[in-house]
Amino acid sequence: MAVHSDLIICEHCDSLYQRLPLKRGDVARCVRCGAVLERGQRFNLEQLLALTIAAGILFIFANVFPVIHISMQGLSNEATLWQSVDALAQGRITLIALVAGLAIIFAPMLQIALLSWVLAYAYAGRIAPGFKLCMRSLEQLRPWSMLEVCLLGILVSIIKLAGMVKVVPGVGLWAIAMLTVLIILIAGKGIQRLWDELGVPVE
Amino acid sequence: MNLPPYASELQLCLCHTCGYACPVDAHRCPRCDSMIHRRKPDSISRTWAFLVASLIFYIPANLLPVMFTDILGHGSENTIMSGVLEFWEAGSWDIALVIFIASVVVPCMKFSLLALLLITCQRRSRWAMRERSRLFRFVELVGYWSMLDVLVVALVAALVQFRALSTIEPRLGILFFGLVVVLTMFAAMSFDPRLIWDAEVDDVR
Ligand SMILES: [Zn+2]
Ligand SMILES: [Zn+2]
Numbered sequence: 001m002a003v004h005s006d007l008i009i010c011e012h013c014d015s016l017y018q019r020l021p022l023k024r025g026d027v028a029r030c031v032r033c034g035a036v037l038e039r040g041q042r043f044n045l046e047q048l049l050a051l052t053i054a055a056g057i058l059f060i061f062a063n064v065f066p067v068i069h070i071s072m073q074g075l076s077n078e079a080t081l082w083q084s085v086d087a088l089a090q091g092r093i094t095l096i097a098l099v100a101g102l103a104i105i106f107a108p109m110l111q112i113a114l115l116s117w118v119l120a121y122a123y124a125g126r127i128a129p130g131f132k133l134c135m136r137s138l139e140q141l142r143p144w145s146m147l148e149v150c151l152l153g154i155l156v157s158i159i160k161l162a163g164m165v166k167v168v169p170g171v172g173l174w175a176i177a178m179l180t181v182l183i184i185l186i187a188g189k190g191i192q193r194l195w196d197e198l199g200v201p202v203e
Numbered sequence: 204m205n206l207p208p209y210a211s212e213l214q215l216c217l218c219h220t221c222g223y224a225c226p227v228d229a230h231r232c233p234r235c236d237s238m239i240h241r242r243k244p245d246s247i248s249r250t251w252a253f254l255v256a257s258l259i260f261y262i263p264a265n266l267l268p269v270m271f272t273d274i275l276g277h278g279s280e281n282t283i284m285s286g287v288l289e290f291w292e293a294g295s296w297d298i299a300l301v302i303f304i305a306s307v308v309v310p311c312m313k314f315s316l317l318a319l320l321l322i323t324c325q326r327r328s329r330w331a332m333r334e335r336s337r338l339f340r341f342v343e344l345v346g347y348w349s350m351l352d353v354l355v356v357a358l359v360a361a362l363v364q365f366r367a368l369s370t371i372e373p374r375l376g377i378l379f380f381g382l383v384v385v386l387t388m389f390a391a392m393s394f395d396p397r398l399i400w401d402a403e404v405d406d407v408r
Contacts, residue, residue: 007224009210009217012336013400016210016224032206033336033400070362072369079361084354087361088373096373096381100357103350132235136220143388146347146354152301153354159298160290160359164274164369195221195234202223203233 008037039190045197048186049119055182056112061175063105067154068173072165080172081105081150107145108179111187114138118194127198138191145187147180209404216241243395247321253390254317260383261310267376270356274369282376283307283352305351306380313349313387316342320394327402339396346391349384353377 008017013033022028022040030037043051066078079087081104088097114134121128128134154173161167194200210216215224218232218239225232225239232239243249268280281289283306290299316338323335356377363371 007215008222009215009224011217011219012340012396014210014217014397015207016213016215017207033333033396035336035340068358068362072365075365075368077362077364079358084357084361088353088357088377090373093373093375093378096353096378097357099381099385100350100353103347104354135235136237139220143347143392146350149348149350150354152348153351153358156298156301156351156355157358157362159295160355161362163293163295165363192222195223200221200234 010035010037041190041193042185045119045123049116049123051182051186052112052115052119055179055186056116058175058179058182059109059112062172062179065171065175067170067176068158068161069168069170070161070165071168078170081176102144103146104150107141108147108183111138111141111145111183114141115186115191122194122198125198127200131198131200135191135194138187142187142189145183147176147183151176151180209400211241211404242397242401243393246393246395246398247325249393250317250321250390253386253393254314254321257310257383257386257390258314260379260386261314264376264379264383267379268374269352269376269380270360271372271374272363272369273371280374283380302352302355305348309345309349310383310387313342313346313391317387317390317394320399324398324402329402332399332402335399336396339391339394339399343391346388347384349387350381353381353384 006019008019008028009015010017010030010033012035013030015030015032017028017030017037019038020028022038024040024042026040028037028039029035063081066080067084069076069078071077085097085101085105088094088100114137118128118131118134121131154169154176158167158169210224211227214227216227216229216239218225218235218237220237221232221235223232223234227241229239231237265283268282270281270286272279272281283302287299287303287307290296290302320335320339323330356373360371360373363369
């Protein structure tokens with residue numbers, strides 16, 4: 001009988017496979033349903049940690065600096081991500097501000113924080129305290145982190161407003177664009193490899 | 204073609220959190236302590252419930268205004284469709300199309316595809332299983348882009364705040380619209396795509 005961690009089960013159709021070593025850029029697909037089983041690792045732990053730290057810095061930039069400036073008849077205004085979420089927090093619709101806040105601020109922030117924690121320990125070859133909880137949270141946060149939608153939303157808003165006022169993209173926009181790419185690279189399903197690489201013991 | 208065995212045939216079960224192949228009789232994953240299930244619990248009825256709830260919310264989301272625009276004292280309220288039409292008439296058909304796809308095409312497609320998947324699974328249909336699998340992955344992939352409208356209203360309302368000249372405020376419709384997106388995401392998460400393939404295996408439930 002093979003060791004259990006050498007087995008892969010397709011989450012879309014329950015097919016069972018023996019794990020094969022993958023090279024960088026390789027993709028293993030399920031022959032039954034066509035879903036991706038596993039991808040060859042693009043980065044080593046050191047690079048992942050570096051990218052996560054970079055994401056942390058970009059996150060600060062994305063939130064401190066305004067994403068759009070507008071001006072109209074001598075008046076001007078600008079908005080950060082937080083101010084945009086806050087604009088939804090009005091009376092009966094406050095609930096939607098919470099969803100928007102989760103999607104564009106809290107989920108990415110938690111992803112970066114949890115990843116830094118587990119990767120910093122993993123880099124030293126250790127299993128971080130609370131590793132299981134962190135990894136479980138990362139799995140659950142993934143669908144709610146919507147920076148790519150936020151990026152498209154900023155572009156649509158710029159074009160929408162361009163007809164009525166003068167619009168200038170802010171520093172925050174560039175930070176969000178780069179952060180979006182980094183989050184896709186670091187916070188995907190590939191992070192599950194840490195369970196095997198750190199040899200988390202099985203009871 | 205030689206197909207691999209099903210994990211359930213070998214008494215194994217996937218842990219969604221860490222990817223470990225657990226023995227089916229375990230309640231928790233021996234590696235990460237997460238709850239494990241052979242199939243997501245009550246998958247079909249939960250998915251139907253979220254789907255119907257989101258369909259109901261989709262009505263006020265379209266009928267109620269999502270945004271209030273006040274330019275020099277002339278106030279007007281926009282629904283999602285009137286916003287799309289305004290862009291279309293102003294000649295920016297590209298933006299009209301992006302918003303139309305994100306707020307009308309994507310949700311409606313999600314409703315109908317999830318309903319199709321649920322009905323075929325309930326009938327244990329063996330029709331186009333591979334293609335239906337692919338449809339589900341597509342639904343998962345595009346679903347959250349509907350959040351676009353919510354974020355656009357948030358940004359625009361935060362920016363256009365010139366008291367005397369012009370202001371833009373969000374309205375109740377955007378709450379319902381956001382809830383539709385959240386509910387359809389819950390619907391897709393509670394659906395278990397392995398049910399599509401269970402039509403081939405008899406003893407699994
Ligand atoms: Zn598969
Ligand atoms: Zn597990």
